[in-house]
Amino acid sequence: MSDNIYKITEVVGTSETGIEDAIRGAIERTARTVNDIGWFEVTDTRGHVVDGKIAHFQVTLRIGFHVHD
Amino acid sequence: MSDNIYKITEVVGTSETGIEDAIRGAIERTARTVNDIGWFEVTDTRGHVVDGKIAHFQVTLRIGFHVHD
Amino acid sequence: MSDNIYKITEVVGTSETGIEDAIRGAIERTARTVNDIGWFEVTDTRGHVVDGKIAHFQVTLRIGFHVHD
Amino acid sequence: MSDNIYKITEVVGTSETGIEDAIRGAIERTARTVNDIGWFEVTDTRGHVVDGKIAHFQVTLRIGFHVHD
Amino acid sequence: MSDNIYKITEVVGTSETGIEDAIRGAIERTARTVNDIGWFEVTDTRGHVVDGKIAHFQVTLRIGFHVHD
Amino acid sequence: MSDNIYKITEVVGTSETGIEDAIRGAIERTARTVNDIGWFEVTDTRGHVVDGKIAHFQVTLRIGFHVHD
Amino acid sequence: MSDNIYKITEVVGTSETGIEDAIRGAIERTARTVNDIGWFEVTDTRGHVVDGKIAHFQVTLRIGFHVHD
Amino acid sequence: MSDNIYKITEVVGTSETGIEDAIRGAIERTARTVNDIGWFEVTDTRGHVVDGKIAHFQVTLRIGFHVHD
Amino acid sequence: MSDNIYKITEVVGTSETGIEDAIRGAIERTARTVNDIGWFEVTDTRGHVVDGKIAHFQVTLRIGFHVHD
Amino acid sequence: MSDNIYKITEVVGTSETGIEDAIRGAIERTARTVNDIGWFEVTDTRGHVVDGKIAHFQVTLRIGFHVHD
Amino acid sequence: MSDNIYKITEVVGTSETGIEDAIRGAIERTARTVNDIGWFEVTDTRGHVVDGKIAHFQVTLRIGFHVHD
Amino acid sequence: MSDNIYKITEVVGTSETGIEDAIRGAIERTARTVNDIGWFEVTDTRGHVVDGKIAHFQVTLRIGFHVHD
Numbered sequence: 001m002s003d004n005i006y007k008i009t010e011v012v013g014t015s016e017t018g019i020e021d022a023i024r025g026a027i028e029r030t031a032r033t034v035n036d037i038g039w040f041e042v043t044d045t046r047g048h049v050v051d052g053k054i055a056h057f058q059v060t061l062r063i064g065f066h067v068h069d
Numbered sequence: 070m071s072d073n074i075y076k077i078t079e080v081v082g083t084s085e086t087g088i089e090d091a092i093r094g095a096i097e098r099t100a101r102t103v104n105d106i107g108w109f110e111v112t113d114t115r116g117h118v119v120d121g122k123i124a125h126f127q128v129t130l131r132i133g134f135h136v137h138d
Numbered sequence: 139m140s141d142n143i144y145k146i147t148e149v150v151g152t153s154e155t156g157i158e159d160a161i162r163g164a165i166e167r168t169a170r171t172v173n174d175i176g177w178f179e180v181t182d183t184r185g186h187v188v189d190g191k192i193a194h195f196q197v198t199l200r201i202g203f204h205v206h207d
Numbered sequence: 208m209s210d211n212i213y214k215i216t217e218v219v220g221t222s223e224t225g226i227e228d229a230i231r232g233a234i235e236r237t238a239r240t241v242n243d244i245g246w247f248e249v250t251d252t253r254g255h256v257v258d259g260k261i262a263h264f265q266v267t268l269r270i271g272f273h274v275h276d
Numbered sequence: 277m278s279d280n281i282y283k284i285t286e287v288v289g290t291s292e293t294g295i296e297d298a299i300r301g302a303i304e305r306t307a308r309t310v311n312d313i314g315w316f317e318v319t320d321t322r323g324h325v326v327d328g329k330i331a332h333f334q335v336t337l338r339i340g341f342h343v344h345d
Numbered sequence: 346m347s348d349n350i351y352k353i354t355e356v357v358g359t360s361e362t363g364i365e366d367a368i369r370g371a372i373e374r375t376a377r378t379v380n381d382i383g384w385f386e387v388t389d390t391r392g393h394v395v396d397g398k399i400a401h402f403q404v405t406l407r408i409g410f411h412v413h414d
Numbered sequence: 415m416s417d418n419i420y421k422i423t424e425v426v427g428t429s430e431t432g433i434e435d436a437i438r439g440a441i442e443r444t445a446r447t448v449n450d451i452g453w454f455e456v457t458d459t460r461g462h463v464v465d466g467k468i469a470h471f472q473v474t475l476r477i478g479f480h481v482h483d
Numbered sequence: 484m485s486d487n488i489y490k491i492t493e494v495v496g497t498s499e500t501g502i503e504d505a506i507r508g509a510i511e512r513t514a515r516t517v518n519d520i521g522w523f524e525v526t527d528t529r530g531h532v533v534d535g536k537i538a539h540f541q542v543t544l545r546i547g548f549h550v551h552d
Numbered sequence: 553m554s555d556n557i558y559k560i561t562e563v564v565g566t567s568e569t570g571i572e573d574a575i576r577g578a579i580e581r582t583a584r585t586v587n588d589i590g591w592f593e594v595t596d597t598r599g600h601v602v603d604g605k606i607a608h609f610q611v612t613l614r615i616g617f618h619v620h621d
Numbered sequence: 622m623s624d625n626i627y628k629i630t631e632v633v634g635t636s637e638t639g640i641e642d643a644i645r646g647a648i649e650r651t652a653r654t655v656n657d658i659g660w661f662e663v664t665d666t667r668g669h670v671v672d673g674k675i676a677h678f679q680v681t682l683r684i685g686f687h688v689h690d
Numbered sequence: 691m692s693d694n695i696y697k698i699t700e701v702v703g704t705s706e707t708g709i710e711d712a713i714r715g716a717i718e719r720t721a722r723t724v725n726d727i728g729w730f731e732v733t734d735t736r737g738h739v740v741d742g743k744i745a746h747f748q749v750t751l752r753i754g755f756h757v758h759d
Numbered sequence: 760m761s762d763n764i765y766k767i768t769e770v771v772g773t774s775e776t777g778i779e780d781a782i783r784g785a786i787e788r789t790a791r792t793v794n795d796i797g798w799f800e801v802t803d804t805r806g807h808v809v810d811g812k813i814a815h816f817q818v819t820l821r822i823g824f825h826v827h828d
Contacts, residue, residue: 003436005443008424008474010698012754018158020087022693023116024123029695029757031121040123042114045180047161049201052169054162054178060698063118064426067443072298074305077286077336079215081271089156091210092185093192098212098274100190109192111183129215132187133288136305141781143788146769146819150558150616160555167557167619198560202771205788217284219340225365227432229279230461231468236281236343238466247468249459252387254368256408259376261369261385267284270463294572296501299530300537307535316537318528321594323575325615328583330576330592339532348505350512351495353543355629357685363434367624374626374688390456392437394477397445399438399454405629409495412512417712419719422700422750478702481719486643488650491631491681503570506599507606514604523606525597546601547633550650562767564823574762581764581826612767639779641708644737645744652742661744663735666801668782670822673790675783675799684739710777713806714813721811730813732804753808 005067006038014056019045022059036066074136075107083125088114091128105135143205144176152194157183160197174204212274213245221263226252229266243273281343282314290332295321298335312342350412351383359401364390367404381411419481420452428470433459436473450480488550489521497539502528505542519549557619558590566608571597574611588618626688627659635677640666643680657687695757696728704746709735712749726756764826765797773815778804781818795825 013026023042031037044060082095092111100106113129151164161180169175182198220233230249238244251267289302299318307313320336358371368387376382389405427440437456445451458474496509506525514520527543565578575594583589596612634647644663652658665681703716713732721727734750772785782801790796803819 003428003430003439003470005428005440006426008426010424010700010752011757012696012698014693014695016693020126025693026695027116027118027123028121031118037118037121039118040116047165047178049165049169049175049177052166052175054165056693057158062424067425072290072292072301072332074290074302075288077288079217079269079286080274081213081215083210083212085210089195094210095212096185096187096192097190100187106187106190108187109185125210131286136287141773141775141784141815143773143785144771146771148560148562148614148769149619150560152555152557154555163555164557194555200769205770217286217338218343219282219284221279221281223279227471232279233281234461234463234468235466238463244463244466246463247461254372254385256372256376256382256384259373259382261372263279264365296540303530303532303537304535307532313532313535315532316530323579323592325579325583325589325591328580328589330579333572348497348499348508348539350497350509353493353495355493355631355683356688357627357629359624359626361624370624371626392441392454394441394445394451394453397442397451399441401624402434407493412494417704417706417715417746419704419716420702422702424700476700481701486635486637486646486677488635488647489633491633493631503609510599510601510606511604514601520601520604522601523599545631550632562769562821563826564765564767566762566764568762577762578764608762641747648737648739648744649742652739658739658742660739661737668786668799670786670790670796670798673787673796675786678779710816717806717808717813718811721808727808727811729808730806 006064007067008062008064009034010060010062012058012060014058016056019057019059022057023061026059026061027063030063034063034065036068037063038066039064075133076136077131077133078103079129079131081127081129083127085125088126088128091126092130095128095130096132099132103132103134105137106132107135108133144202145205146200146202147172148198148200150196150198152196154194157195157197160195161199164197164199165201168201172201172203174206175201176204177202213271214274215269215271216241217267217269219265219267221265223263226264226266229264230268233266233268234270237270241270241272243275244270245273246271282340283343284338284340285310286336286338288334288336290334292332295333295335298333299337302335302337303339306339310339310341312344313339314342315340351409352412353407353409354379355405355407357403357405359403361401364402364404367402368406371404371406372408375408379408379410381413382408383411384409420478421481422476422478423448424474424476426472426474428472430470433471433473436471437475440473440475441477444477448477448479450482451477452480453478489547490550491545491547492517493543493545495541495543497541499539502540502542505540506544509542509544510546513546517546517548519551520546521549522547558616559619560614560616561586562612562614564610564612566610568608571609571611574609575613578611578613579615582615586615586617588620589615590618591616627685628688629683629685630655631681631683633679633681635679637677640678640680643678644682647680647682648684651684655684655686657689658684659687660685696754697757698752698754699724700750700752702748702750704748706746709747709749712747713751716749716751717753720753724753724755726758727753728756729754765823766826767821767823768793769819769821771817771819773817775815778816778818781816782820785818785820786822789822793822793824795827796822797825798823
């Protein structure tokens with residue numbers, strides 16, 4: 001009934017295997033310390049290359065979560 | 070020989086499984102009612118999180134299609 | 139010990155199968171002629187649609203590489 | 208259980224009285240012809256000035272709605 | 277006396293001859309099916325090249341029109 | 346019959362009470378020295394906070410006016 | 415006399431009644447746990463729509479505060 | 484030999500005939516009152532439409548000029 | 553049958569006569585050394601002014617071309 | 622006690638020696654004719670190169686100043 | 691061997707002497723409470739002006755650091 | 760007398776000592792292989808941090824140079 005407040009935290013997930021794994025990893029690790037995550041938004045997709053192959057995908061996320069009183 | 074005109078429609082596809090499935094779903098459903106889609110562009114990649122896991126990927130697309138006379 | 143210089147080249151990778159394959163293809167082909175690629179950044183994700191299905195994903199990358207003296 | 212699709216339509220609401228009235232007017236008129244609006248986003252806030260006073264606020268919205276099968 | 281509502285549609289005009297012809301063509305074709313167009317805004321100017329010559333200019337427009345009750 | 350020229354001036358209005366008051370104040374003060382203002386566009390909405398309360402809203406406007414010969 | 419450092423936190427305020435109420439609510443709740451807030455900037459204005467009416471305004475703010483040693 | 488300072492003024496040129504005429508008109512009128520214009524940059528290309536035809540092109544320019552001591 | 557790779561090169565064309573001539577000149581000169589240009593995109597339109605008149609239009613293009621194995 | 626109004630002027634400072642000197646020069650020259658400058662924001666950092674060396678840094682600033690009644 | 695996660699915090703450093711000092715101050719103070727900072731990115735360069743002179747440079751940084759399990 | 764063409768190359772300069780040194784290094788090394796550089800534009804300012812101190816500034820430049828026939 002009262003109005004809600006959300007905070008946004010910015011996280012970079014990395015994965016050797018792909019973009020979605022980098023996103024999932026970032027969400028799941030953030031969920032260990034932050035309750036009540038509601039959404040995410042991808043703001044940057046980058047990667048690290050070694051010897052001409054992709055070593056890691058690096059995906060920057062803004063993650064929104066509910067702040068309880 | 071005459072000049073062509075295209076329209077752009079904006080659609081959000083969602084998928085429980087991943088980004089490309091969200092894109093494919095959006096294209097295929099749009100193709101049920103719009104003929105002659107030519108291209109798409111991803112403008113936003115977001116997701117809905119429930120209990121610390123990604124419930125849906127939400128991908129916003131601009132979809133271009135040929136307008137016939 | 140001396141300061142390094144990197145160049146950035148812009149490439150569009152395409153793939154019938156998905157976004158990551160388009161990225162990997164672009165990196166691997168660029169690595170045939172450019173040594174010492176260090177990173178990439180995705181700047182655009184588009185696709186070509188034929189008969190209501192995605193024919194190709196088209197992913198634009200900025201690719202950074204070390205310039206040796 | 209199946210994945211959902213949303214469309215986004217872009218509308219400019221105007222009001223002599225203020226920004227929120229322009230937004231409400233745009234949502235309510237759009238709702239006459241579009242079912243199941245879910246969200247809006249303000250992308251531009253402008254106004255028309257006559258004789259040194261604001262004649263109309265003009266607020267551009269992207270309005271998202273659920274597409275049913 | 278009541279507040280007005282406008283919709284924005286996005287169109288790509290093409291022309292073999294130039295940018296303004298692409299714009300004019302897009303406006304004139306849109307006007308066949310949409311009454312009361314009020315303004316346009318150019319958001320992208322591209323072109324298709326064949327054999328080292330410009331085959332078509334492709335100009336993306338946002339076109340605003342009055343929605344009557 | 347001849348083509349018109351407009352200039353754009355950029356102004357920040359402030360108000361203790363709200364966004365629209367900051368806009369109105371900026372337009373009305375600009376109108377003391379500039380004739381024939383035609384439109385404005387909001388480009389930034391900020392505020393100053395003192396003791397955990399909003400002391401002022403600060404709204405940046407681009408204001409367009411007709412230049413007469 | 416020494417140079418100051420500020421941090422920026424990102425918050426989404428919501429309100430059933432309007433944009434300024436969403437901003438005020440976000441500032442006031444943030445001020446419960448953060449001392450010495452100095453300014454805010456609005457980066458996004460969205461809303462949730464239910465049954466063709468605005469259920470909540472959702473305003474994203476960047477909030478700057480002084481970090482004391 | 485001393486360092487130079489330039490100012491930037493923002494102007495909207497309009498033309499019934501085309502984009503370049505709108506630009507030329509804006510530059511030439513600005514040059515009546517401002518000496519030593521050095522460059523311009525187009526930031527927006529819009530138009531006004533009446534009865535399904537382009538009535539005016541409206542081109543927004545940033546115009547830079549040398550400030551003399 | 554295999555996936556294609558395109559490179560993007562960035563070029564500024566200039567012309568005393570107009571925007572389209574600057575674009576055409578940039579495409580035609582680039583085509584002397586680059587085979588298989590497919591498209592261009594205008595990213596900036598500027599000009600040089602001398603004695604209150606436009607001396608040159610300067611148009612920045614991103615030009616995409618097919619990379620053959 | 623009454624609400625304040627600020628104007629923003631846009632200036633390009635240049636310096637043979639560096640970015641901060643270009644900024645300082647622009648502020649100090651603007652302060653000769655404008656009272657009560659309150660802040661600046663850097664929007665562009667460019668430079669002119671002659672014979673493979675930087676001849677001038679060119680820094681574009683938005684400069685805000687208080688408008689007194 | 692496992693995938694890494696980084697967080698991004700946003701900080702404004704200030705300095706009476708210059709841009710790099712503002713950056714260094716922000717990094718060094720953040721390093722008092724955050725281990726394992728890996729990178730920073732400048733997103734805004736502003737300053738405060740008093741009596742026609744720069745009183746402080748204000749540089750906004752996004753600072754990335756490694757999150758350990 | 761004929762119209763000129765310029766190319767833009769993108770380079771990242773790095774320096775342990777500061778932003779301007781990173782820019783100068785990038786320009787001077789580029790000038791070893793590219794004649795007739797005319798200008799640069801800074802598009803990104805980042806840095807690498809080790810043990811809580813800035814190890815390198817990394818400045819991304821777009822560098823424009825004249826293409827001779």
